[in-house]
Amino acid sequence: QQGADENKREFKKxxxxxxxxxxxxxxxxxxxxxxxxxxxxxxxxSGRPVPFHINAYKNGSKNEEGEYVYLRxxxxxxxxxxxxxEAFENPYAQFLKSITLRSRxxxxxxxxxxxxxxxxxxxxxxxxxxxxxxx
Amino acid sequence: xxTQYDAIYFNQSRLxxxxxxxxxxxxxxxxxxxxxxxAAKVSEPFLLPAKELLSAQxxxxxxxxxxxxxxxxxxxxxxxxxxxESFNSLKNALSNTxxxxxxxxxxxMRGWNWGSTDFERNELVFNVGSRPDFExxxxxxxxxxxxGKSEVAIEFKLQSASERxxxxxxxxxxxxxxxxxxxxxxxxxxxxxx
Numbered sequence: 001q002q003g004a005d006e007n008k009r010e011f012k013k014x015x016x017x018x019x020x021x022x023x024x025x026x027x028x029x030x031x032x033x034x035x036x037x038x039x040x041x042x043x044x045x046s047g048r049p050v051p052f053h054i055n056a057y058k059n060g061s062k063n064e065e066g067e068y069v070y071l072r073x074x075x076x077x078x079x080x081x082x083x084x085x086e087a088f089e090n091p092y093a094q095f096l097k098s099i100t101l102r103s104r105x106x107x108x109x110x111x112x113x114x115x116x117x118x119x120x121x122x123x124x125x126x127x128x129x130x131x132x133x134x135x
Numbered sequence: 136x137x138t139q140y141d142a143i144y145f146n147q148s149r150l151x152x153x154x155x156x157x158x159x160x161x162x163x164x165x166x167x168x169x170x171x172x173x174a175a176k177v178s179e180p181f182l183l184p185a186k187e188l189l190s191a192q193x194x195x196x197x198x199x200x201x202x203x204x205x206x207x208x209x210x211x212x213x214x215x216x217x218x219x220e221s222f223n224s225l226k227n228a229l230s231n232t233x234x235x236x237x238x239x240x241x242x243x244m245r246g247w248n249w250g251s252t253d254f255e256r257n258e259l260v261f262n263v264g265s266r267p268d269f270e271x272x273x274x275x276x277x278x279x280x281x282x283g284k285s286e287v288a289i290e291f292k293l294q295s296a297s298e299r300x301x302x303x304x305x306x307x308x309x310x311x312x313x314x315x316x317x318x319x320x321x322x323x324x325x326x327x328x329x
Binding site: 051 | 146251303
């Protein structure tokens with residue numbers, strides 16, 4: 001019971017940026033990147049930098065295939081959120097569940113994936129501390 | 136009278152170019168020289184006749200601000216790299232030379248992964264709250280599949296490294312969680328759209 005609950009994430013209000021002008025200048029390269037200051041992963045989708053807050057990120061995986069490195073990011077969906085009614089005003093909300101990107105720049109992809117995992121660990125640790133303080 | 140803008144990227148091209156517009160339409164051609172040793176291709180010059188134009192939107196892009204033009208039969212055209220200050224001059228130019236209204240659109244910066252999808256003429260738009268979050272032009276899609284009870288996968292077209300005209304990381308696949316695709320009276324459990 002307890003274990004199953006721990007695997008699920010409660011929904012909290014969060015926001016990556018207030019304004020588009022707050023996006024870091026490096027988004028111009030159209031590469032997946034990590035912005036620690038805003039706890040956000042920025043993913044290039046059809047030429048647009050799209051932020052995803054670390055709270056929306058569930059886990060990911062990395063694969064090397066030929067000359068490419070593939071990064072798959074999995075996001076929280078209703079099956080991973082407790083109290084799902086709070087997650088959205090609209091129960092018919094649709095979710096981006098995962099996105100896979102590829103690049104031939106293995107070193108950068110490895111480093112980006114490491115930074116995403118570190119940011120997630122850090123966010124989970126802080127959340128745990130917050131819960132313990134609240135008890 | 137022709138109006139032009141420099142250092143503009145066409146549909147995520149690696150190299151920037153110049154756009155020119157006149158009463159007859161809008162064109163783009165690469166002006167940046169490819170770096171020596173790079174095997175990737177240079178984008179072909181592009182011409183859009185005035186009669187193809189449907190609407191124009193202005194939003195934050197990657198290189199700067201982006202002009203997106205919805206066309207009748209050529210999908211959506213993305214021109215990225217404008218300065219924020221160019222909005223008024225571009226709006227006037229589009230209005231005067233091509234009778235096209237430039238509409239400013241602010242995208243969601245919340246970082247949420249849930250919202251709603253709209254199937255528009257040339258692209259799928261994912262909205263978060265009342266704002267667009269990202270777009271997927273149909274021309275970028277290779278295939279789509281129903282992969283689970285409530286899941287849809289979209290595979291993207293990919294370019295081989297030597298044929299690539301675009302820059303940056305490539306999106307390979309996306310999966311969406313779509314509630315409501317399961318209906319009780321459908322024995323397969325999946326409702327097909329087509």
